[in-house]
Amino acid sequence: MARSDARARARRTSAPVERTPAGDALSLFAVQVLRLAGLLIETGDALAAPAGQTSARWRVLAMVEHGSATVATIARTLGQARQSVQRVADLLAAHGLAEFDDDPDDKRAMRLRLTARGRATLRKIQAAQRVWADAVGAEIGERQLRAASTTLARVTDSVARGEDENQSAHAPRSRGS
Amino acid sequence: MARSDARARARRTSAPVERTPAGDALSLFAVQVLRLAGLLIETGDALAAPAGQTSARWRVLAMVEHGSATVATIARTLGQARQSVQRVADLLAAHGLAEFDDDPDDKRAMRLRLTARGRATLRKIQAAQRVWADAVGAEIGERQLRAASTTLARVTDSVARGEDENQSAHAPRSRGS
DNA sequence: CGCATATTGACAGTATGCTGTCGAAACGCT
DNA sequence: AGCGTTTCGACAGCATACTGTCAATATGCG
Numbered sequence A, B: 001m002a003r004s005d006a007r008a009r010a011r012r013t014s015a016p017v018e019r020t021p022a023g024d025a026l027s028l029f030a031v032q033v034l035r036l037a038g039l040l041i042e043t044g045d046a047l048a049a050p051a052g053q054t055s056a057r058w059r060v061l062a063m064v065e066h067g068s069a070t071v072a073t074i075a076r077t078l079g080q081a082r083q084s085v086q087r088v089a090d091l092l093a094a095h096g097l098a099e100f101d102d103d104p105d106d107k108r109a110m111r112l113r114l115t116a117r118g119r120a121t122l123r124k125i126q127a128a129q130r131v132w133a134d135a136v137g138a139e140i141g142e143r144q145l146r147a148a149s150t151t152l153a154r155v156t157d158s159v160a161r162g163e164d165e166n167q168s169a170h171a172p173r174s175r176g177s
Numbered sequence C: 001c002g003c004a005t006a007t008t009g010a011c012a013g014t015a016t017g018c019t020g021t022c023g024a025a026a027c028g029c030t
Numbered sequence D: 001a002g003c004g005t006t007t008c009g010a011c012a013g014c015a016t017a018c019t020g021t022c023a024a025t026a027t028g029c030g
Helices: A002-014 A021-051 A055-063 A071-078 A082-094 A116-140 A142-168 B002-014 B021-051 B055-063 B071-078 B082-094 B116-140 B142-168
Strands: A098-103 A106-114 B098-103 B106-114
Touching (some): A055 A082, A142 B116, B021 B055, B055 B082, B071 B082, B082 B106
């Protein structure tokens, strides 16, 4: 069967093997998630802009709305690198929206806390977010949103499990060429 | 009714008005989308890393897989700024994965095209993506993914319409403090 | 208690993506 | 044909987020 061997080899090297229907569905789903995420960040920036803030600063403000927290804790909760949050927290402090206190339990750590001005700023953003969320939510419908949220959670779990496996295998990710 | 006026005012300034159930559902949905998007970018980087690439470079490679295109066209299709794509395209060209040709129809424009090496690199990434997509897709199920995709598309349309309204109203977005 | 390990914040460097602006070229409408 | 508008790539600057490294401090185990 030299002929079909050659064809199979040519197919492997010149065109990708096709995905399963479920794989196709997931790929489409992933592209849509990425695209919507971009729009949501834009929208978040727009909601926070009248208060002079951005999505990133809003997220950190919201994390300390109900009680202070260390930068490292906030970063873990948000699933971000410590330094990303540290940078934003320093900016918020520089603009008087938050302040650092010593952590009585840890001499290294500082606890981030909202100032009165930070709280007022957060309230303003939240009010704008409520109008937006209610409007879009009403258009889509609660039932459909809850159903999609369930799928989103399942995919997130599945993808995160895959990531964990790679990490536990001691494979530090590399970048660049 | 001075008493109830005062209470209403206090409520407005000290606590956010509650969202509708649909607004809550949308807010939860949005948070999940953002979180999954982060995971998907990580996964994309991991899939592209063995080929020495990243999510961003992979996206641009894929855009010119079936025929060349100008940077501006690619940017519009991806929903990104022209300069983000230009930067990546220049990097791909510098690494020999793609090349620029003059556009016979437009003296300003350059058409980006895959080199043989770029095509081989893309094939390698696609092979890894197929394995991943088929595995996760099988775990979630095609039906549920398609259903969630429909909701995702509806939300994307709704949010994008809101963005358009702001833009058509001549309201350039501002940043920073 | 003492030492290996983990955590915390600081510093440095890089990748991705956005906005604004400019000159050149293309397009559209009169 | 001519002129205003849009589109294209180039250049500059900023925001967000990641990685790696270091010293100081906490923590856990023998």
